[in-house]
Amino acid sequence: MKNAFSINILFLLFTIIGLALVSRLPVQLHPHVQGDVINVNFSWPGMGAEVLEREVTSPIEGSLSALRGIRSITSRSYKDRGEVTLTFKKGTDMDAARFEVASLMRSIHSRLPQGVQLPQVSYRGGGGDDDPLLMVYTINGEGSSYALQEYVSRYVVPRISHLKEISSVNVTGATPMEWELAYDKERLRLAGLSVRDLQNGVGNYLSRKELGMTSIQEGKEEETIHLTFTGMAADSLIWDDVVVGKSDKRILHLADVATPKLKETLPRSYFRVNGLNTVYLVIHSVQGANQVTLAGNVQTAIQELSHAFPPNFSMLVNYDASEHINTEVQKITSRALLAIIILLLFVLFISRRWRYLFIIALSLVANLSIAVIFYYFLGIEIHLYSLAGITVSLGMIIDNTIVMADHLRHSGNRSAFLAILAATLTTMGAMTVIFFLKEEQRLNLVDFAIVMLVNLSVSLAVALFFVPALMDQLPIKTVRKARLIRRKRRVVKTTLLYGRFLSFAFRRRWALILIFVWGFGLPVFFLPDKIETKGDEEPAWYVELYNKSLGNQTYVNNVKPWVNKILGGSWYYFSNYYSGSNFNWDDSRTRLWARGSMPDGSTIHQMNEVFIGLENYLAGFDEVEMFTSNIHSIDHATIEISFKEDHERGTFPHQLKNELIRQAIGIGSADFSVYGVGQGFSNASYDGMRNNRLQLRGYNYDLLLQQADQFRDTLLQNPRIQEVIVQTGVSWRGKPRYEFVMGLNRDRLEEAGSSLRNLFANLLYVTLNDQNAGYIPGKDGMTAIRLRETNKGTTSVWDMENSLLQSSEANFRLKDVGWLTRERTGSVIRKHNQQYELNVEYDFIGPWELNRRVRERYLDQIQEELPMGFSIHDVSGGGGWNRDEKSQYWLLLLVLAVIFVLCAILFESLLQPLAVVASIPVAFIGLFLTFAIFKINFDQGGYAAMILLCGLTVNAVLYIINDYNNLKKRRSNQSKLPLFLKAFNHKIIPILLTTLSTILGLLPFLMAGKEEGFWFSLAAGATGGLMFSVLAVVVWLPLILIKKRSVVKQG
Structure with a gap:
């Protein structure tokens, strides 16, 4: 080969550049998604x-x-x-x-x-609702916990918050001190004072007012001074000195009617790790962020800030999500390296030549190193799915190298490159279908496809230039004559046996074709039980014929299940199993969640007491690595439990779930949902879903509520409609909420000498909340002063209705001017593009068709009655992800079309590409049976295996057809069967070797077990399909490719 030395030096240069760029590639567990x-x-x-x-x-x-x-x-x-x-x-x-x-x-x-x-x-970011926890730091130092929290909030949080891909940074665990001034409202009333008097008294005591300036002359010098009035001494706080009013010519001080006490502020939320109350810095990243790099950036930023930390101040890492990611990536990388070692040992075993192994190894290193250059400039990250692309492509890279090297050894030219090009292009064409998936399905697989495309493109250049150049510089000795003769004898015997089998197969061609078609399956199980017609439309003759035959109830109940099983083949077997699989496999660590909620009127502090009991219970399990409690409200309180790696995959998470369920059942004050492993549990009383949901939209919430109430009354007049509910939520987990609604008789309110403003002020006095009375400066910042009623929280409905209320004319009671009723209310007000949304939900008793007609009639009626700017919509179909979505599988037809076009261009024929495409369903038989028989979850790895098989199966067929066409051109007068047998003999060994090498490359991931999810399903699906692809080459291809009359003529 000309310029072999120059080509080798050029590839060596690119290899060195690629190796230098490896350390610059970002590493993470999941692909980064720009949200x-x-x-x-x-x-x-x-x-x-x-x-x-x-x-x-x-x-x-x-x-x-x-x-x-x-x-x-x-x-x-x-x-x-x-x-x-x-x-x-x-x-x-x-x-x-x-x-x-x-x-x-x-x-x-x-x-x-x-x-x-x-x-x-x-x-x-994309791909999730909740931002993942990145790191948790424990804060230690001198001073109060609140002072530590304030320091971190002021100096550390701003620096971390400005890092890219940080979602939120929170400091929790400390509550500031406050002065509580506890008073009794009855005692206050007897003294003739109000809460406003207390606020004014405290405000005057704390006030600081500028009175002006004056001048003092001492001798000949005149000095100007500022006069300031202050109610308290600069260095003391004496509550007995606070004047709040007078009674019977006696001055009343604050201590006469209230009891001051310095105490911690009641927390508005709780966050604890392993049940410990301390100060935490909690950092969340955005969904899909590079957590390994991000955790390193956080640690670097805190390390830089540590030089200015006060004495004895420290921040210790309590949790770091990047540690798990590094462990997982190292595990996957080690398996990929094991796959490379297995493949190289396989090459050594079949060649028995160290020089041949050296050429294959150098080609592989060059291929991967040059690919790294493209990874770097294309911005590809190293994560779970890109590593899958690299690992899967290893076998195909070695295949291209082996095919070219073998052809050079036997023929001395590079004419095999055309077949290599066609086979590689078909695999690359199959990969492009990933770019046509829906966004949520494409997110994870797009890097898998890009890596495959890059690696296979580079492998073409390596096979065309680098392998011939290496073999020119490192020639491989030819096989000795004695060994060559023995090999040829084996080939002759095998060819005779295979030829006899083909003669037998051609005599029963249609029987074998029907067996393959039956093995794949006919999609009879997709036929509907009945074809529905819209409204009063007259069904077409074919619809009526279908409903009377295949839609007949007797056929559907008694015959159709057997027809599906008999004619459905492996496709039906797989389809039945797939309905229970989870396509979006989650490869995160095993976690258990307990979510609690309490009824209206409860407090977050009562919820905290419940969670403390659960935390004390969890602290007794050594298998638990960490549990974090987040309590934001009586409806939003969770415990997240993670396990030590030795117990993640075992039975302990299920055992702990059952124990938590037992604990939850025993807690009567709160409802709980426990989920994360196995079947979830909930003892909360949810509304559930109703079979009809209509949505009203408008720009005025009060008017929208009024329209919804009128619509509800209209619906309730229909005897078939029951329990009409107006709410905003669309989830079956919606929890009913209730509130007390006050109705008023305005005439009686005026007779009592009161007004709405006066009534509202009186009711605030009856059900007083904490009132702010000012702030006092201190060493830890400003300390709040709160006025708090001693009997707060004990007001009943009876108290509300019978308490004396004051007006300008006389005292009165609420029951004299109004009434209280308990009504259901929406727990949330929802707006979309500044339009309020309300759902009117109801259950209809009757057949589906009648339900639809009634719903459409009401829709038309209400739409005409709604004011301008309001609308009504039918949202009964629900929302969210549809597990029966099949669009990604129809895209496989696009793969077949791409392969057909590429083969038609290569072979300049429209018949031979049909033989190529027809071999793919045979490989799918193996994939279907593998998943169904071994009960493997079909997730994104399974779908990647389907795409992969489209390319790999076609490769083997292309090698034989390309050689077969070349032989036909040179020996146009010879019969087709001997030519096929000769082409089969030339390529069957490389085909078997490449198939076996691909399987061996996936072997480490099969050995990892079903727990590896994506990896295991990818390896299992590809392995099962590749085994059946050999059957497609040996049996199916000649039946489709060679005409029967050619075989008869040859016979």
């Missing part, structure tokens, strides 16, 4: 959903709606909290958008009501 969603979360403790939506959610939405690039804006207002979700258009700079949103929240916070915490902005 397009930003969440804004806020809270206002003690406020209902309607007040929070009006006072907080709407202003925030208004300020955010003007941002550029927004595709949609959705908000949800709950009791005590709310959230606004911004979805941006593709291509938006999300870092800039997040910064702009955070700036808007800081600027609008001062205009929000007092008590609303600063809204938290979090960036959500």
